[in-house]
Amino acid sequence: MKRIVLPVLLLLVLVGAWELYVDLGGVDSLVWPSPHQVAKSLWVDRGLLWHSFLITSREVVLGILAAALAGFALAVAIHLSQTTRRAVYPLVIASQAVPVPIMAPLLVFWLGFGILPKLVVVAIVSFFAIVVGTLDGLATVDPQLLKLMRTLDATRLRTFRHVELPAALPGVFTGAKIAVAVSVIGAVLAEQAPGSSGGLGFQIELSQNQLLPARGVAIVVILSVAAVALFGLLSLAERFFAPWAYQVKGERSR
């Protein structure tokens, strides 16, 4: 019970303080809207926001899925081959330093105005966490276990299938959970690139240009809630696909 009451209480105090601060003239509401203006925008603009949310959430979910597949495959390749590790790993790390606002317009020119460039942006910013998480999971395999498999006459492929793949699975989920926050940011920035015409990121930009700050903050609230929800969904999926890892983690945190 405390787990729910305490954060809600804290949130209420913070929102209350914010409301009072704006109402008492601490800041111009055109610069920093009060909570009740934000709430009003959430209600009044619900049709527009819902429509934009669907666009953005589709980009995020598909982007993370693509990143999970590509990241997992790359992690396995790096794990299996020293040569790949030496050749690719530094490039993967370097790719993370390319700022999205620079990358996004180029991708639009290259891949067009559809969902594809946004997907690619989300996938690029997400996939590093998934590669690292997967590699981490692969590295948790006990060397003694690999020796045991050799004396059981298991081939490399069989060992991978029965031992390393399941061991890596929780790492994939950990990586995806870490990637949730950056993936949302990536989608928003991609939607603000020239030529983009939809999604929550596009609407944020529009609200800034139209002097509708309350709508802008409302969108930020939606993005935050969506990130928490996606994180929760991934946790559920992990419980379903890798229940053994969930049990271990659960015991530790108790």
Next chain:
Amino acid sequence: MPAKGATKTRIEAPAEEPLAFSGVAVEAVSRAYGRTQALERMSLHVAEHEVVAVVGPSGCGKSTLLELICGLQQPDRGTITTGPAVLMPQRDLLLPWYSAIDNASLALLARRVPREQARAQAAPWLQRFGLGGFEGSRPAALSGGMRQRVAFLRTLLAGKPVLALDEPFASLDAITRAEMQGWLTHVLASEPRTVVLVTHDVEEAVVLADRVAVMSSRPGRNIADIDVPLPRPRRRTDPDVVALRERALEVLGVPG
């Protein structure tokens, strides 16, 4: 990479030749890791279906010896001749994502036996090993003794004549360990195998083995062979067991 001039012989018993050697012959084997000499002219002979316990101070190269026997490492010098050997590592290392029966039949899965067939093959063994009713349990739901029994069954179902057991009961509490020692004696009576049992527990060695090979501290080599010509099952309080235990401890230089 074996050192220059190294001789290594490895005889894997071919299936069509049932009379192939299924004991263990380690002849004057040396093995070093960088500048650390783990084994120095170590010799060990185990006849078919003989149970030999290897005891020695920690760090004397006991685990290295088992890995050499299993073919996981090659000696720098000396020769090793052995039938196909399977390793049972110190910890049970059961796979948390597989049930007891899938863990027990891991050797079959490793050989691409279809899962249903592997289960069918393993099921009667689980019954025999007192694991009936726990086939579908994940390792986390099993007690320490049960996990160890599954791990031993996994070793046995590899179908190899030589078992290399690396302190299999070291992680168990005293009561469970005593139970498991009795259980292993019982199992080996009906399923005889050539066993090399590494342990730091001299009492366990005397209770379980036909012979106790005592190793020196690093670099490890065999400094004494103590025969244990006692009937089984043995009690640790039996005066003969106690006397042999004292002798082994004496060789190890531990004051009684």
